[in-house]
Amino acid sequence: MFRLGYKSVIRNIQGIRYLSTKPTIGQPFKSQQELSNYLSNPQSNWSIQELLSNAGPEIISKRADGITRKTVDKMLKLSGLQANPEEYDELIQILKSQVMFIDHLHAVPELEVKAGQVGKPLGLNEIYEQIEQLEGSEDKGELENWDPLSLTNDSLNGQYIIKEGLIKNK
Amino acid sequence: MVRCHRLFSTSSPLLKKKQELLIPGYKLKCGLEIHSQLDTKFKLFSLSKTSFQSTPNSKISYFDASLPGTQPLLNPEALLFALKAAKALNSTINTFSTFDRKHYFYGDQPLGYQITQHYQPYAQGGFLKLLPHDNESITGEKIINIEQIQIEQDTGKSIYTELENEAFSKIDLNRTNIPLIEMVTKPDFETPEEIRCFIKKYQNLVRHLGICTGDLETGAMRVDVNISVNNGHRVELKNLSTTSSVINAIKYEYKRQIKLIESGETSKVIQETRGWDGSKTVRLRTKEGALDYRYMPDPELPPIILENGINESLKLPKLPDELMIELKNAPYNLSNKDASILVNDLKLLNYYFQLFEETVIKNKVESKLPGNWVIHELLGGFTKLQIEFNPNLINVLKLSELLISINNEQITKSSAKLLLQHLMNNPGDLKRPILELIDDYDLGKESNVDQDLIGEIINQVLEEQSEIVELIKSGKRLNSVKFLVGQCMRLSQGKIKPNIFEDELKLKLGI
Numbered sequence: 139m140f141r142l143g144y145k146s147v148i149r150n151i152q153g154i155r156y157l158s159t160k161p162t163i164g165q166p167f168k169s170q171q172e173l174s175n176y177l178s179n180p181q182s183n184w185s186i187q188e189l190l191s192n193a194g195p196e197i198i199s200k201r202a203d204g205i206t207r208k209t210v211d212k213m214l215k216l217s218g219l220q221a222n223p224e225e226y227d228e229l230i231q232i233l234k235s236q237v238m239f240i241d242h243l244h245a246v247p248e249l250e251v252k253a254g255q256v257g258k259p260l261g262l263n264e265i266y267e268q269i270e271q272l273e274g275s276e277d278k279g280e281l282e283n284w285d286p287l288s289l290t291n292d293s294l295n296g297q298y299i300i301k302e303g304l305i306k307n308k
Numbered sequence: 309m310v311r312c313h314r315l316f317s318t319s320s321p322l323l324k325k326k327q328e329l330l331i332p333g334y335k336l337k338c339g340l341e342i343h344s345q346l347d348t349k350f351k352l353f354s355l356s357k358t359s360f361q362s363t364p365n366s367k368i369s370y371f372d373a374s375l376p377g378t379q380p381l382l383n384p385e386a387l388l389f390a391l392k393a394a395k396a397l398n399s400t401i402n403t404f405s406t407f408d409r410k411h412y413f414y415g416d417q418p419l420g421y422q423i424t425q426h427y428q429p430y431a432q433g434g435f436l437k438l439l440p441h442d443n444e445s446i447t448g449e450k451i452i453n454i455e456q457i458q459i460e461q462d463t464g465k466s467i468y469t470e471l472e473n474e475a476f477s478k479i480d481l482n483r484t485n486i487p488l489i490e491m492v493t494k495p496d497f498e499t500p501e502e503i504r505c506f507i508k509k510y511q512n513l514v515r516h517l518g519i520c521t522g523d524l525e526t527g528a529m530r531v532d533v534n535i536s537v538n539n540g541h542r543v544e545l546k547n548l549s550t551t552s553s554v555i556n557a558i559k560y561e562y563k564r565q566i567k568l569i570e571s572g573e574t575s576k577v578i579q580e581t582r583g584w585d586g587s588k589t590v591r592l593r594t595k596e597g598a599l600d601y602r603y604m605p606d607p608e609l610p611p612i613i614l615e616n617g618i619n620e621s622l623k624l625p626k627l628p629d630e631l632m633i634e635l636k637n638a639p640y641n642l643s644n645k646d647a648s649i650l651v652n653d654l655k656l657l658n659y660y661f662q663l664f665e666e667t668v669i670k671n672k673v674e675s676k677l678p679g680n681w682v683i684h685e686l687l688g689g690f691t692k693l694q695i696e697f698n699p700n701l702i703n704v705l706k707l708s709e710l711l712i713s714i715n716n717e718q719i720t721k722s723s724a725k726l727l728l729q730h731l732m733n734n735p736g737d738l739k740r741p742i743l744e745l746i747d748d749y750d751l752g753k754e755s756n757v758d759q760d761l762i763g764e765i766i767n768q769v770l771e772e773q774s775e776i777v778e779l780i781k782s783g784k785r786l787n788s789v790k791f792l793v794g795q796c797m798r799l800s801q802g803k804i805k806p807n808i809f810e811d812e813l814k815l816k817l818g819i
Contacts, residue, residue, distance in 0.1 A: 216602070261614075272349070278355070286373050294478060
């Protein structure tokens with residue numbers, strides 16, 4: 139029951155982006171009640187807890203089982219963050235949940251986008267037409283209509299500043 | 309005693325100078341990764357303008373600055389430029405390609421990842437041929453195969469600053485999200501000269517396609533090299549900002565690896581990334597320290613799906629190889645060297661074609677004149693002035709006026725050279741017709757040759773150059789008669805045709 143449930147739900151969630159979209163991805167919920175109704179819909183008979191666990195009969199995430207303190211060390215290094223040793227157990231648990239969730243998602247074959255499923259193939263004429271119509275948008279800050287440095291407290295001669303330096307040769 | 313051992317490898321006839329660069333028994337193998345900034349009006353996934361010399365952080369959209377909630381949208385012009393490159397490189401264009409995220413944590417990439425094409429690039433395969441007309445060192449045909457070409461974003465620029473008490477990096481995001489294509493070759497290069505030739509040819513190709521400025525110095529094109537000796541571990545060379553630094557780094561690394569092999573320390577040749585500090589290669593990171601990029605498909609970008617046959621419908625301008633053949637044949641009949649000078653400078657090439665049309669085609673001027681005057685006289689004039697060629701300084705119509713006057717024997721070539729030089733130094737006179745200038749400056753060719761004047765000039769030259777005259781008479785320096793002709797031309801200020809002096813001189817000297 140669970141398996142059928144979450145697959146159909148994933149297929150029906152309107153919030154999943156399969157391709158670049160305009161900002162709207164569905165009508166916003168107008169009230170808490172509306173949101174509760176949506177989630178209590180019989181079709182939504184799925185549980186995030188189950189997706190975050192290794193409990194599914196079909197999907198056992200080997201990747202999640204392989205997450206250790208070494209993995210956390212590596213992730214911290216890659217992301218440039220730090221953590222106290224006492225936080226490691228919790229971090230391992232969080233990483234495992236995330237990996238399991240992703241593995242559950244990967245197990246849904248419908249997520250794979252195949253050639254021909256998205257839009258009409260682009261021809262040369264369409265490309266030329268699209269180029270003709272290109273125009274920057276003020277709403278996207280493409281017309282030099284904003285000051286990028288206004289979002290930072292620290293800048294020097296019009297440049298952002300990253301303290302403590304970066305490695306010279308990445 | 310017959311010495312029958314070979315002193316150098318003869319297996320590849322492609323490079324005459326190969327033996328000078330390479331050490332027998334140590335086979336060099338290189339591949340290139342070249343990033344080229346596409347010269348589009350807008351960025352790759354936003355429509356902020358691309359600009360290479362703007363105030364820092366002035367050309368960035370919300371997406372370029374990675375503000376939350378922003379999304380990428382592919383710029384079709386970048387796709388078009390990338391397709392042109394693929395076609396020109398004989399690559400197969402994939403009708404289905406996708407974008408992926410390459411994660412790394414660095415201040416010049418605020419998204420935390422670069423959008424690239426890791427799993428399904430838009431183009432694969434292809435080749436570029438190195439031909440004898442590209443470089444005198446290439447005597448055959450060398451094919452450099454291409455692995456793949458992918459579209460990706462450029463990063464911002466970071467400048468590391470170290471002060472007494474602190475170290476920080478300054479970040480300019482103007483370059484962020486400028487479209488790039490990364491072209492990866494197979495490891496088909498066997499000598500540094502082939503690489504030099506390839507880089508020059510690739511630069512010229514993208515310029516002819518109008519998709520990239522091709523400049524290494526400005527960073528519009530960046531070259532990384534993979535190098536191995538005797539199929540040992542592959543070393544990647546990065547941070548190479550000029551062609552000469554690419555070549556010098558390869559030569560240094562080749563010798564460094566050979567030294568290690570010869571001293572029995574082959575295990576020290578490891579898979580690593582090295583940089584070039586101007587005099588030697590230095591370790592940046594080893595395989596163990598290699599970054600884990602955690603590639604994943606970008607969920608915000610749809611795949612690029614192209615029509616079958618888009619490759620055939622894409623039209624390209626005439627490319628350098630075709631132009632070389634055209635220029636070396638009728639009606640142009642240029643030498644390989646002159647054709648190569650033109651093909652490697654698009655502005656000069658267009659100028660030449662226009663001049664040829666105005667003079668040879670429309671006014672029956674002798675076909676060698678435009679080539680000689682553009683490449684030697686005009687370019688020489690710019691060199692003297694120490695400025696770059698500028699087609700507007702002496703425009704095509706003005707130079708064609710001058711060449712028509714030469715062809716109509718209204719001015720000698722040497723006077724015309726003086727007049728051209730004068731015009732380059734005094735652009736104010738460019739408004740006046742050439743014939744009027746010839747009259748005003750008394751540069752007209754003597755139509756009725758004054759035999760007395762010729763005799764006087766010849767006598768003066770024979771007197772001044774008595775030693776050379778003796779050598780000519782004795783038969784030792786017969787060719788020096790040309791020198792005497794030159795002296796006569798100088799005295800006549802170029803107004804009398806040189807063949808008149810030559811005939812008279814030969815008569816007098818009895819040769």
